[in-house]
Amino acid sequence: MLNNKICIVTGGAQGIGRCIVETFAQQGALKVYACDMNIEAMRDLEEQYSNVSAKELNVCDRKGIQALIETLKAEHGKIDVLVNNAGITxxxxxxxxxxxxxxxxINVNLKGVxxxxxxxxxxxxxNGVGSIITMSSVVGTDGNVGQTNYAATKxxxxxxTKGWAKEFSRKGAQVRANCVAPGFIETPMTIELPEKVLNFMKGKTPLGRMGKPEDIANGVLFLASDNSNFITGQTLKIDGGLVI
Incomplete structure (x- = not known):
């Protein structure tokens, strides 16, 4: 699905980001640049996948970002997919x-994007083509107690993204911008929560379970691929029906 595509995934060291990197690599991307501040946590991805390259990157470091993009432009002449996944709570x-x-x-989740x-x-x-996918959240559409800062960013x-979808295509470029809004997902952070809390999350979700990182990665894969080339400015909720 991603043949010959050059992809960047921020926050690629763990959780959803790591799963996206692996999915892209398995789906034939020419190169997946896994970017994170914790580069050592991505070394095994490089060992497992010949088309993955780990890059130490802070999305708040504008000079570091520019240096990376200039390097990739010199090497490949293009970037086909950007996944803005890096985020904190x-x-x-x-x-x-x-x-x-x-x-x-605000600095990481909003300005970093x-x-x-x-x-x-x-x-x-x-180059006239590209796909930008940014990780939002159901909290970004419906809010949540105790997450004023996180909800504001998401x-x-x-x-x-809606503005970019309009802006980037003004002169005919097929550059698409979309969001993915996960619900309750099993990640290293959530699996450490008390069983009572996990059961509450599952109970609120109509499909009766928490999502897996693969559920999110597959949605991101679709938006990154040419199978979604007439979709832009949208937010894909992958939440098991949590917000309907």
Whole structure:
């Protein structure tokens, strides 16, 4: 599905991001650049897949991002797919949320997406084709208690994406921008939650289970591939019916 495509996945060291990297590699991408601050956690991906390259990257580091994009442009002349997956949480009720926790989540989850997309989009537009997929959340569409900062970023990337879908195609370029909004997903972070909490999550989901990283990766794969070449400006909810 991704034959001859050059792909970038941020937050590729663990969880959903790691699963996306593996899925892209298995689906024939020419090269998948797995980007994360924890490069050592991605070494085994390089060993397992000849078409995966691990890159140490902080999405808040604009100079580092530009250096990476310039290198990839020199090597390949193109970037076909960008997956903005890197993100953090610093949850708390509004009256207890510190300014530092607000700023940190905004910088990584919202400005980090801006930084990456601003660096990659011009090359895609120049080549006339590309797919940008940004990880949002059902929290970004419906909110959640104790996640003022996180919800703001995940709602923000949806509206940025809608604007980009219009902006990038103005002169005829087939550059698409979409979001994926996961529900409750089994990740290294969630599996450590108390069983009572996990059962609550499952009970709220009509399909009666938590999603797996593969469920999200398959949706991202579809939006990255040419099978979705008439889809742009959309948010794909992959949540087992949690938000209907």
């Amino acid at each position: 610093r949850d708390n009720l509004l009256d207890r949320m510190s300014e530092d926790d607000w700023d940190m989540v 801006f930084n990456m997309t601003q660096a990659v989009a011009p090359l895609m537009i120049e 709602g923000g990337v949806i509206t940025m």
